[in-house]
Amino acid sequence: MKYKAPFSLFSFTILILLGWNSSSAHANQSQAEAVVDQSPVVVGRFPIKEAKPADYIGLIELPEGFQIDVFSDQVPGARSMTLAKNGTVFVGTRGRNGDPERRGDVYAVRDTDQDMVADEVITVARDLFMPNGVAMRGDALFVAEPNRVLRYDNIEAKLAEPPKPVVINESFPSDIHHGWKYIAFGPDDRLYLPVGAPCNICESSDEYAVINSIAADGSDKRIEAFGIRNTVGFDWHPVTKELWFTDNGRDLWSDDMPPEELNRVSQRGQHFGYPYEYGKGHRDNVFEAPDIDFEDAALELPPHTAPLGMKFYTGDMFPVEYKNAALIPHHGSWNRAEPAGYYISLVKVEGGIAQDMTIFAQGWLQGKVNWGRPTDILQMPDGSILVSDDQAGAIYRISYAAQANAQ
Numbered sequence: 001m002k003y004k005a006p007f008s009l010f011s012f013t014i015l016i017l018l019g020w021n022s023s024s025a026h027a028n029q030s031q032a033e034a035v036v037d038q039s040p041v042v043v044g045r046f047p048i049k050e051a052k053p054a055d056y057i058g059l060i061e062l063p064e065g066f067q068i069d070v071f072s073d074q075v076p077g078a079r080s081m082t083l084a085k086n087g088t089v090f091v092g093t094r095g096r097n098g099d100p101e102r103r104g105d106v107y108a109v110r111d112t113d114q115d116m117v118a119d120e121v122i123t124v125a126r127d128l129f130m131p132n133g134v135a136m137r138g139d140a141l142f143v144a145e146p147n148r149v150l151r152y153d154n155i156e157a158k159l160a161e162p163p164k165p166v167v168i169n170e171s172f173p174s175d176i177h178h179g180w181k182y183i184a185f186g187p188d189d190r191l192y193l194p195v196g197a198p199c200n201i202c203e204s205s206d207e208y209a210v211i212n213s214i215a216a217d218g219s220d221k222r223i224e225a226f227g228i229r230n231t232v233g234f235d236w237h238p239v240t241k242e243l244w245f246t247d248n249g250r251d252l253w254s255d256d257m258p259p260e261e262l263n264r265v266s267q268r269g270q271h272f273g274y275p276y277e278y279g280k281g282h283r284d285n286v287f288e289a290p291d292i293d294f295e296d297a298a299l300e301l302p303p304h305t306a307p308l309g310m311k312f313y314t315g316d317m318f319p320v321e322y323k324n325a326a327l328i329p330h331h332g333s334w335n336r337a338e339p340a341g342y343y344i345s346l347v348k349v350e351g352g353i354a355q356d357m358t359i360f361a362q363g364w365l366q367g368k369v370n371w372g373r374p375t376d377i378l379q380m381p382d383g384s385i386l387v388s389d390d391q392a393g394a395i396y397r398i399s400y401a402a403q404a405n406a407q
């Protein structure tokens with residue numbers, strides 16, 4: 001190992017062998033903390049490069065009847081995911097750590113024998129600039145770098161020799177700070193793409209801190225919503241077709257401020273408060289606020305947990321109470337004394353109103369050490385979901401089966 005682990009892989013493995021699995025992990029939380037606290041290295045990354053996610057996935061706790069499996073552990077830096085017609089999962093990345101230019105790859109992940117475990121990971125685009133955003137439209141893959149959008153035509157038929165991309169728009173700023181994009185096509189067949197704030201907190205032109213949309217050919221750019229610091233996940237409500245998005249609040253205020261946000265766009269042009277206001281009316285007095293009616297968050301989420309690729313669940317596999325509910329991966333805090341997040345939450349929406357958040361899946365954080373970070377969610381045709389993990393370089397599959405002998 002290149003650096004000292006918070007606690008050794010060996011002892012961790014022994015804990016697992018001793019039955020420190022999902023059912024007992026909670027009861028042993030204090031034990032885990034005690035083990036972790038023996039080391040001065042409590043901040044940082046579990047040395048997952050030497051470890052296999054399959055060794056740790058038993059630590060994930062899920063509601064009764066749900067199961068999590070490793071879909072692939074061969075996807076370094078796995079971030080946004082999108083599904084093509086013939087089952088290929090395309091995966092964007094945020095650029096390689098340590099690379100000052102933040103060059104990264106886009107992958108095609110294929111389950112060729114359809115046993116719900118990936119068999120192939122093909123690099124379809126190399127050395128792009130933070131190619132975090134991916135979206136399919138027909139047979140074309142759209143990839144967003146911070147400053148431009150690329151289109152790869154008929155990609156699924158050409159995985160071995162991917163086509164040269166067409167640049168459909170290159171009008172966005174190229175800041176690295178919050179520059180990586182999450183993208184998706186809306187019910188209006190337009191491509192939605194944010195530009196984050198180029199800072200922790202700052203006032204900026206309307207080029208920043210907005211969600212834009214463009215027509216599928218790259219033309220007709222317009223602003224959909226203002227006052228958004230850094231959204232890395234959005235989806236449209238399956239019934240109302242309204243856009244909902246997560247937003248990550250500012251750093252370096254306090255451990256418990258500001259709240260993270262789940263937001264609902266009810267009409268184009270709304271302002272969601274950044275950098276003046278967070279959550280439901282929490283003013284930040286760093287800047288004098290203009291006389292604008294800020295939109296409250298639909299729901300305040302726990303501070304610094306970094307809610308990313310939220311999706312509404314529309315499948316038939318999960319129990320009926322999950323239908324049209326939001327599943328939100330929380331990437332996890334860095335700006336907090338006690339780590340928070342590193343889980344997937346569930347938010348039901350009734351009559352357009354977000355209900356309280358509950359935890360759906362947790363266990364990527366053990367004591368103060370995270371071995372993985374849930375990043376994006378992709379619903380599969382069978383109703384299972386894939387979850388990307390950019391720290392572990394993995395994609396998991398969460399499925400549900402009613403217990404045959406349940407009473």
Ligand SMILES: [Ca+2]
Nearest residue numbers: 111113115117
């Ligand atoms: Ca397979």
Ligand SMILES: [Ca+2]
Nearest residue numbers: 272273278279
């Ligand atoms: Ca806000």
